[in-house]
Amino acid sequence: MxxxxxxxxxxxxxxxxxVYKTSEKLxxxxxxxxxxxxxxxxxxxxxxxxxxxxxxxxxxxxGSYVKSISEEEEVRKGFLQSSQFSGFTKDMGExxxxxxxxxxxxxxxxxxxxxxxKMSVEDFAYYxxxxxxxxxxxxxxxxxxxxxxxxxxxxxxxxxxxxxxHIENVLRLKIRSCHxxxxxxxxxxxxxxWLAIDDxxxxxxxxxxxxYLDDGRIFEYSVSHHRSDKFELKTITIR
Amino acid sequence: MxxxxxxxxxxxxxxxxxVYKTSEKLxxxxxxxxxxxxxxxxxxxxxxxxxxxxxxxxxxxxGSYVKSISEEEEVRKGFLQSSQFSGFTKDMGExxxxxxxxxxxxxxxxxxxxxxxKMSVEDFAYYxxxxxxxxxxxxxxxxxxxxxxxxxxxxxxxxxxxxxxHIENVLRLKIRSCHxxxxxxxxxxxxxxWLAIDDxxxxxxxxxxxxYLDDGRIFEYSVSHHRSDKFELKTITIR
DNA sequence: CAGTGGTCTAGACCACTTC
DNA sequence: AAGTGGTCTAGACCACTGA
Numbered sequence: 001m002x003x004x005x006x007x008x009x010x011x012x013x014x015x016x017x018x019v020y021k022t023s024e025k026l027x028x029x030x031x032x033x034x035x036x037x038x039x040x041x042x043x044x045x046x047x048x049x050x051x052x053x054x055x056x057x058x059x060x061x062x063g064s065y066v067k068s069i070s071e072e073e074e075v076r077k078g079f080l081q082s083s084q085f086s087g088f089t090k091d092m093g094e095x096x097x098x099x100x101x102x103x104x105x106x107x108x109x110x111x112x113x114x115x116x117x118k119m120s121v122e123d124f125a126y127y128x129x130x131x132x133x134x135x136x137x138x139x140x141x142x143x144x145x146x147x148x149x150x151x152x153x154x155x156x157x158x159x160x161x162x163x164x165x166h167i168e169n170v171l172r173l174k175i176r177s178c179h180x181x182x183x184x185x186x187x188x189x190x191x192x193x194w195l196a197i198d199d200x201x202x203x204x205x206x207x208x209x210x211x212y213l214d215d216g217r218i219f220e221y222s223v224s225h226h227r228s229d230k231f232e233l234k235t236i237t238i239r
Numbered sequence: 240m241x242x243x244x245x246x247x248x249x250x251x252x253x254x255x256x257x258v259y260k261t262s263e264k265l266x267x268x269x270x271x272x273x274x275x276x277x278x279x280x281x282x283x284x285x286x287x288x289x290x291x292x293x294x295x296x297x298x299x300x301x302g303s304y305v306k307s308i309s310e311e312e313e314v315r316k317g318f319l320q321s322s323q324f325s326g327f328t329k330d331m332g333e334x335x336x337x338x339x340x341x342x343x344x345x346x347x348x349x350x351x352x353x354x355x356x357k358m359s360v361e362d363f364a365y366y367x368x369x370x371x372x373x374x375x376x377x378x379x380x381x382x383x384x385x386x387x388x389x390x391x392x393x394x395x396x397x398x399x400x401x402x403x404x405h406i407e408n409v410l411r412l413k414i415r416s417c418h419x420x421x422x423x424x425x426x427x428x429x430x431x432x433w434l435a436i437d438d439x440x441x442x443x444x445x446x447x448x449x450x451y452l453d454d455g456r457i458f459e460y461s462v463s464h465h466r467s468d469k470f471e472l473k474t475i476t477i478r
Numbered sequence: 479c480a481g482t483g484g485t486c487t488a489g490a491c492c493a494c495t496t497c
Numbered sequence: 498a499a500g501t502g503g504t505c506t507a508g509a510c511c512a513c514t515g516a
Contacts, residue, residue, distance in 0.1 A: 002504065023455065028482065039506045044483085054418055057455050060483045061514035065455050070355045073418060073449065116309045177477040179293055179312060184423035184444035184467035203442040205423035210312065216262065216296050216304050228423035235474050238416040241485065267501065278487045283502085299502045300495035 007036050007046035015055055015066055026056065026064040054236040079232045080139060098136070099160050102129040102194070109145050109221075116210055116221045119147045126154050128163070131194050138195045139230050144222040151219050167219070174214035181208045182233050187225065195227050203228045246275050246285035254294055254305055265295065265303040293475040318471045319378060334373045338399050341368040341380075341433070348384050348460075355449055355460045358386045365393050367402070370433050377434045378469050383461040390458050406458070413453035420447045421472050426464065434466050442467045 011026070020026055027035065032043045047064060050056045058064045107127045108114075114121045128144040144163070146154070151167060158166045167173050183206045187197055191204065204225045211220040250265070259265055266274065271282045286303060289295045297303045346366045347353075353360040367383040383402070385393070390406060397405045406412050422445045426436055430443065443464045450459040 004504080030482090040483095040508090042505060045504085047483095054416070057415065057451065058483065059454060059514075060512065062454075062482060063514095064483080067451070067455065068357050068457065069418070070357065070449070072351060072354055073420075076420075112311060115311055118307050118309065175478065176296065177293070177475065179308070180474050180476070181312075181315075182421045182444065182472040182474070183470075184442050184465075186440050186442055201425050203423050203425055205421070205444075210309070212296065212306070215298060216306065218307065226423075231422075233421040233472075233474075235419050235421070235472075236416065237419070239414065243485080269501090278489095280488090281486060284485085297502065298495075299493065301501060302495095303502080 003036075003038060004042050004045035004049070007032075007038070007043065008049040010036075011046065011050060012053075012055060015050075020066050022066050022068045024066055026066065028063060051238065052236070054238075076232070078230070080134065080230060096135055097162075098133045100131040100133065100138075100194075101156065101159055102131065102141075104128050104130075104156060104159050106148060113145050113221050117145060117147055117218050119149070119218075124148045126151065128154075128159050130159060137230075138227070140224050140226045141191055141194050142222055142224045144220060146220050147218075150213070150217050173219070175219075176212050176214045178209050178211040180233075182206070183208070184228070185225075191225055195225075197227065199229075201229075205231055205233065207233065242275075242277060243281045243284035243288070246271075246277070246282065247288040249275075250285060250289060251292075251294060254289075259305050261305050261307045263305055265305065267302060290477065291475070293477075315471070317469070319373065319469060335375075336401075337372045337375070339370040339372065339377075339433075340395065340398055341370065343367050343369075343395060343398050345387060352384050352460050356384060356386055356457050358388070358457075363387045365390065367393075367398050369398060376469075377466070379463050379465045380430055380433055381461055381463045383459060385459050386457075389452070389456050412458070414458075415451050415453045417448050417450040419472075421445070422447070423467070424464075430464055434464075436466065438468075440468075444470055444472065446472065 011020075014020055026032075029040055029043050029047075033040055036043065047056065047058065051058065054069070055067060056064055057067050105127050106124050108121055108123070109117065109119065109125045109127075111121055117125065119125065124147075126144070126146045126148060128142070130142055131138050132140045132142060146163075151171065153170065154163065154166060164175070167175065185204045185206050187195065187204050191197070205228050207224045207226070209220070209222050209224070210218055211222075213219050250259075253259055265271075268279055268282050268286075272279055275282065286295065286297065290297065293308070294306055295303055296306050344366050345363050347360055347362070348356065348358065348364045348366075350360055356364065358364065363386075365383070365385045365387060367381070367385075369381055370377050371379045371381060385402075390410065392409065393402065393405060403414070406414065424443045424445050426434065426443050430436070444467050446463045446465070448459070448461050448463070449457055450461075452458050
């Protein structure tokens, strides 16, 4: 835990607790330097984190302010959210996540997927197709490819539980970034069945993802087909 | 144009031109300091920009490298992309964008929308419902609310062309950030007609957006319903 | 014009990778 | 052990806001 992270956490807590209220000015940077007994750079790094999280905004010549966010945006009932990519299991927090494995194999990846994974079609990759359930209800079908040269030791048990936990806790690899593309589409016949879709108003929010490790290696190409009535993707963009 | 922006542009160009190739090491930070005759902080700010754009990654103790991206991800045919939020017109670049106005009025916003805009239900907002066409083909239906106390002087002509151009060039306001939520859904009957959907495999990628100005004021709440076969949303996340 | 955040400098020391 | 990026300091000057 670095100093700037500590400060960011502390400020975030104060915003959440209403010490600094919506649209209200935060102390100026030099004041925070005094408060936390640190340099301006460190304060600015902390503030940068908060700005990226969409909690504050800054105005040159004026000050830093708490961003006004509607409560509606904060908590949206009935939807699972993904603003990070920590893996589905982690995203879900307290709710119970289980998996139903449709297929688990080692294969030569199709050409396009091999290209996305920057691997040869002659090398092998794990292929996992599984349904993820939260509190027993199906939410998403995931189709995942992982090069065995990068990710090893995946068992049926791993796939049943959490692949991300295996990568981080067993293999001790560090997940760094991911590139995602969100699309809408209709479910296939199989998906309609797997996701228990019995309502014509439900379709699919598809997220195609390429994920990278700490050392730049691509470890995963996946496509997740979510029930449109139970999942949404949240993003914050700052120019 | 600041020094660190110049350097970022230059490095980006060199990556694009293949001076630094995929998975290849970039010069070390101190070398770049010499090359550009600047301090390490400035170099690091430039690199930060490139990392956020998903072009490079860095490893403590090792070096900085060009991220390997599949060409597939770079250019995706047939899809319009939105990785920024510069407004639809700007996003589309060279292609011809036109609008068909369905409704243009000044209204008291519904309760939820007033809450999202942080305004009173008794104050007024522009309401615009329009179809956006690229090269004559409908892509998206936009439903937009803008408080008249923030955005003024919007005419039918503005709505016909580009609201964002009006905000930036006429009102001289600066757009700073936006919070988005992507969902999938089925088109309404009207939308099916407006978007000329004659194919049961097409549905809607909906993007709900709250957009902020430079000074923290919320200037827009909008929902965009895109044809699922012509639009996708791209995001890059770094932990 | 005073006050604020934005850019930039020139350094120090640390954590991690690589050999 | 040497080399790299990550954190942090103490300061300077600039661009912009707001009274």
